[in-house]
Every structure is written in structure tokens, then in C-alpha cells.
Amino acid sequence: MNDHNYVPSSKLGKWFNDRLPLLSLSAHLSEYPTPKNLNYWWTFGGILTFCLLGQIITGIVLAMHYVAQADLAFESVEHIMRDVNYGWLIRYFHANGSSMFFLAVYIHIFRSLYYGSYKSPREVIWIIGMIIYFLMMMTAFMGYVLPWGQMSFWAATVITNLFSAVPFMGESITNWLWGGFGVDSPTLTRFYALHYLFPFLILGLVILHIWALHIPGNNNPVGIDVKKPSKDTVPFHPYIVIKDLFALLVFLILFAFFVFYAPNLLGHADNYIEANPLVTPNHIVPEWYLLPFYAILRSIPDKLLGVVAMFASIFVLVILPWLDTSKIRSALFRPLYRQFYWILVLDALILGYMGALPPEGIYLLIARVATAYYFIHFLVILPVLGFKEKTIPLPLSISEPVLNESSDVVKNNKMSTE
Amino acid sequence: MKFFFKTIFILFILFTFNNQKTEAEENNKELLKVDWSFKGIFGKFDRTSLQRGYQVYTEVCASCHSMKLLSYRNLAEKGGPEFSEEQAKAIASNFELTDGPNSDGEMFTRAAKLSDKFVEPYQNIEEAKASNGGSYPPDMSVLVKARSGGANYIYSVLLGYDDPPSDVTIDDGVYYNTYMVGNKIMMPKPLSEGSVEYTDGTEATEEQMAKDVVTFLAWAAEPHLEARHKIGFKAIIYLIILSILAYFSMKRLWSRVEPEV
Numbered sequence A: 001m002n003d004h005n006y007v008p009s010s011k012l013g014k015w016f017n018d019r020l021p022l023l024s025l026s027a028h029l030s031e032y033p034t035p036k037n038l039n040y041w042w043t044f045g046g047i048l049t050f051c052l053l054g055q056i057i058t059g060i061v062l063a064m065h066y067v068a069q070a071d072l073a074f075e076s077v078e079h080i081m082r083d084v085n086y087g088w089l090i091r092y093f094h095a096n097g098s099s100m101f102f103l104a105v106y107i108h109i110f111r112s113l114y115y116g117s118y119k120s121p122r123e124v125i126w127i128i129g130m131i132i133y134f135l136m137m138m139t140a141f142m143g144y145v146l147p148w149g150q151m152s153f154w155a156a157t158v159i160t161n162l163f164s165a166v167p168f169m170g171e172s173i174t175n176w177l178w179g180g181f182g183v184d185s186p187t188l189t190r191f192y193a194l195h196y197l198f199p200f201l202i203l204g205l206v207i208l209h210i211w212a213l214h215i216p217g218n219n220n221p222v223g224i225d226v227k228k229p230s231k232d233t234v235p236f237h238p239y240i241v242i243k244d245l246f247a248l249l250v251f252l253i254l255f256a257f258f259v260f261y262a263p264n265l266l267g268h269a270d271n272y273i274e275a276n277p278l279v280t281p282n283h284i285v286p287e288w289y290l291l292p293f294y295a296i297l298r299s300i301p302d303k304l305l306g307v308v309a310m311f312a313s314i315f316v317l318v319i320l321p322w323l324d325t326s327k328i329r330s331a332l333f334r335p336l337y338r339q340f341y342w343i344l345v346l347d348a349l350i351l352g353y354m355g356a357l358p359p360e361g362i363y364l365l366i367a368r369v370a371t372a373y374y375f376i377h378f379l380v381i382l383p384v385l386g387f388k389e390k391t392i393p394l395p396l397s398i399s400e401p402v403l404n405e406s407s408d409v410v411k412n413n414k415m416s417t418e
Numbered sequence B: 001m002k003f004f005f006k007t008i009f010i011l012f013i014l015f016t017f018n019n020q021k022t023e024a025e026e027n028n029k030e031l032l033k034v035d036w037s038f039k040g041i042f043g044k045f046d047r048t049s050l051q052r053g054y055q056v057y058t059e060v061c062a063s064c065h066s067m068k069l070l071s072y073r074n075l076a077e078k079g080g081p082e083f084s085e086e087q088a089k090a091i092a093s094n095f096e097l098t099d100g101p102n103s104d105g106e107m108f109t110r111a112a113k114l115s116d117k118f119v120e121p122y123q124n125i126e127e128a129k130a131s132n133g134g135s136y137p138p139d140m141s142v143l144v145k146a147r148s149g150g151a152n153y154i155y156s157v158l159l160g161y162d163d164p165p166s167d168v169t170i171d172d173g174v175y176y177n178t179y180m181v182g183n184k185i186m187m188p189k190p191l192s193e194g195s196v197e198y199t200d201g202t203e204a205t206e207e208q209m210a211k212d213v214v215t216f217l218a219w220a221a222e223p224h225l226e227a228r229h230k231i232g233f234k235a236i237i238y239l240i241i242l243s244i245l246a247y248f249s250m251k252r253l254w255s256r257v258e259p260e261v
Helices: A011-019 A022-031 A040-063 A073-082 A087-115 A123-145 A150-165 A170-178 A185-214 A236-261 A288-299 A303-318 A335-356 A361-388 A408-417 B002-026 B047-059 B072-076 B085-093 B125-131 B150-159 B206-221 B225-254
Strands: A033-035 A233-235 B096-099 B108-111
Touching: A011 A022, A022 A236, A033 A236, A040 A087, A040 A185, A040 A236, A073 A087, A087 A123, A087 A236, A087 A288, A087 A335, A087 B225, A123 A150, A123 A185, A123 A288, A123 A303, A150 A170, A150 A185, A150 A303, A170 A185, A233 A236, A236 B225, A288 A303, A288 A335, A288 A361, A303 A361, A335 A361, B047 B206, B072 B085, B150 B206
Parallel strands: none
Antiparallel strands: A033 A233, B096 B108
């Protein structure tokens, strides 16, 4: 944390603060110096905190009415929709909340990729973020299973079956995951227990994520360090608080549109058919936010390698701070990286689109090319680009306009990139 | 900031598009479209259509299709067909169900009450299958939400019975339907001119009955739709006003800060 010394004005406050410095903490949070040039892409951290708390609160209320038992789960969800006061609102908030959560997290991650927020000295923030993202996917997947509709059941079957690809122990692992010889009530019950647990793990990691952020402070659109805090930064409260609040409210308008006017648009109709192990749906598709990974999984002809590729696609993100060799953070000063960045965005969207289509013919080919490109971007393009790219001179500081060629910073910068 | 909104908008369009694409694929023919009263921001159910729809359900569909998630009390609740409580009680009392055990340890039959779920036509799935040539007539409580295409799909299937094209052979007990996925359906054509005699004097054409019963099913699948639309409108107006206030507060606060690069 930063090193200022906060002394509470009241005697009681001082007494308490000496024993547990909560008042110092809140003073730190409100004074926390934040670069004044942050744009709206930086508001998604606050939006994500809202999403997490929203999911936890609605989730706890849903848990009071939901029954995690194969014969009762589907009807208990409908009981919530029909008979619980405002149950429909709570459930639709929770179901669409997960989509909104992922929408926000993807924007947050791609913001970090664009402005190089994962680079030194912020690698630990990034890695914690990736663990959070991974836990979010597991939580969302298990949550999708709980209504025990057809998609729930078959998504659970497909995903747990991935582990059968593990050599020698595959079958034992899947049986252990299921708690039986197929997806059934024991599977549902354990998914429910974990679905309740994981958000609190995420919450803990979010606290670490923010703590790790407060050591170096925020990155910013120009990606250079704060030189003069008095000129380059503003206190978090009220400047960033009001900006985050405004962005959150705008985000909530979109959120409310889904909850109130298109609550099932992002879901799948088959999930309103109760789970039936004897009938397989025509297409088994995960929720939209997992589609890119689903496309990667299916684009590899071998099951085991497909699973490996899917996990590797997340792992390359974890080691990204060491794959990107450029010292320049922000894409604003990296003309080539900027282009590759947008190609990656397009690649991710194509993968998502292919994940929703059946893996055959031209779709399969496109998915394979997109998968290959995804790995090439991280494993080949990024490491090479750091050495080859001719970057644009950086400004001297956040508050000073871009400077002439002769400045020292530019020289240093050139040395580091050549 | 313009860019920020633009991107959100593009993402939003992408998801929507993505979803509709898969929906359209599953249906081989474009569905009949009805201008449903319950669509849109202010969408509400047509009360009389819901009441007629219940009549069609109970006189035609209910002999095979259960609606086990609905209770008779729902018929009198706000936002539904809004029968009076007396009417709903009278409707319930037309059905008999097995209750018990009584103090002698015996099961007994009694008339249904408001608090009872809709009485199901069959004891169990096996009986339902045995009576319907091996195919199970699906429960209709959430049917509208359980089919992509929703209300339009059900409406289209109800009106989609036709003679099979010459190159399609149809077995006994299977019927040809233009809109059904796979074009084959085990249910014989359920509605034909005058299948019911509406108590309110509305002419019972096929289209009218299909429209009424689908409206009823849409309500059954989403009984709080009207409350949702109403609260949603207020919530969004509230959020827009609050955003505007927050925006001007932000501008005012930030006017103290020197402009950045």
C-alpha cells in the first residue's frame, strides 16, 4: 500500500485504528492516486466487482429455494420462476448476470491486452486475473448444469467426458467426477456445492487482484509510469468513483434490457426441456462465452490433444507477460502490434462463431485456421514483434504533450527496443 | 466515449445475430409470424384470448398434454386469464384427483381445489406413451420457451398440417407437418374449424383457436411477463435518468482537473 500515514481524528478511531487499521485502509482506498488519463475501458474493473457481488447476492437467494436433486431440480427452478416473490427477477438477473459478467471480463482482458497492462511490474495482477477467469468459467459451467434441463445435462456429459481422454486413469477420473457411472444426481449435488463455493474463492482472489494493483498503481492509456503524482494523478474518490458509477449505470441499461426484455435470448430453448439421459439434443452447445474454447477443443481431431489445446489456450495467456518481449506497454505506440491486436480480436470472434456451428466442412477448416492463428499470435508473433517493431516515441509524462525526438525518454525508449 | 458505446453495441448485435442464426437453422421453413400482443416493451396478454385459449387447451389439448407446473389458482391471478375466483374454483371442481391417505389409511378421490396443480391426463409417462402409439405428448407448461421460435413455432406447427409431398412416405400414425422439425409428427391434426364452441361467441376458426391457445401457452410459460415488462420499463427509465445525473456530476467534478495529454 502507499506510505502515507493516516491518523484518525477521533480518540476512539485512533484506538481502533491502532489495533486494526481499517480506517487507514479506507483512507488509502479513497486517496489512492489514479492516473487522470484513464479512459472508459478502465471502468470495467468496477463493473466486474458489481457483477460478482450481484451474482453472489442473487445466488444466495436462489439457493434458498433451489433443490439440488435430479428429480426435483428442474421443477424447483420453475417454482422460483412462478411462486417465489420476484423469483423470476432474481433468476433472470442471475442467468443473464453471468453473460454480462463475461461480457465485462472479456472487455477487461482485451483492454489489458491493448494497453499492455500485464507487463512488468503488473504480472502478478495479470496472473491472479487469469486464475479468476478460469474459476469464472468453471463456476459458470457448473451453474449452467443446475437447472437440469437438456443442455445442462448434456453439457455436463460432454465436459466431464473430456477427462476420459486422460491416459490410463481416464475412466476412473470421470467416475470419480460423476460420483457414479454417468451424470446423475450425485453429479448435480457436487456441482451445486462447488458452484456455491467458487464465487467466494473468486471474491478472495479479487481482493488479492486489487491489492496487487495498489502496489504499482494503475496502468494507463499511454502506458508510461506516473512521473509526478501531483500532476499526473487524481484521488480515486471522488473522481474515479463517479466515473465508474456513470459507466456502471450505462452498463446496467444493457443489463436491464436483457433481464426484462430478452431474458432467454442468450440461453438455449432446449434447457427448458427437463434433462433426459435417453434423448440427445441435435446440437450440444455451451453458453456463448465458452464457445471460442469449444471451437478449439473440436478443431483438434484427437480427443486428448483437443483437451490439451483447450487448456493450453488459457495457459498461453497466463505466461503472456513473458511471451510479449516489447518494453512498450500501450498499443498506441506500437503500430504493428495494434494491427495484430485487432486480428486477434477478430480471430477470437471467429472462434466463438465456429463454436456455435457444427464442426464439419468449411466450418471445421475455419476453426482450425483460427485455432492455429490464436497460438501463433501468442507464441510466435508477440515474442518476435518485441524485437522487430519500430515503436512511436512515448510522451514524457502523462500530463505533458508528446515531445520532440531529442528528449531523453525517447532515447532510452529507442535503446530498449533496438 | 463514442467508441465505447459503439463497441458495446456491436458486441450486442453480434450475440443477437449469433443466436438467431442457430434458431433459423433448426427450422427448415420460415415460420408463420403473428403480431402477438405480448411482444414488445409494453406487451400484455389479451385477457379474452387467454380465456379462450384455456378453453381450447382444456377441451382439445388436455386429453393428452399435461401442464403439471400450473395450479388452478393461477387462472385467477393477475397478469393471467384473470378468471374470477369463483370461476377458477368452478373450473377446478370439474377435475377429480386422488388424495390421501385419510385417517383410515385409505386413498380417496375428491374434486380439485384452487391450490391443486392441473390434473394430469395420465398416471405416468408409460401410460401416456402406451396411449399415444409409443410417443410421449410433452408437458406444455413451458413449451413455448422450450422450442426455438417460441410462440410462432407452436402456432406454425398447429396450422402446418398438410398432405405429404409425393416423394415423402409417411407411416401409419405419423402425420406430415410443414413446420415440425423433420416434418414428421405423431400428433394427429388437433384443431379443425369448430373444434370448440367459444362461450364469448368468437368464431372458432383454425387460426383463431391456434392464436388463442398459443397465447395461453405463452402465458403459462411466462406467467409474470406483464409484471416483468412493467418493472423493466420503470427500471430502464430510472437508470437513464440516473446515468444523466451521474454524467453531469462527473463533468462538474472533472472540470477541476487539468486536461490530460
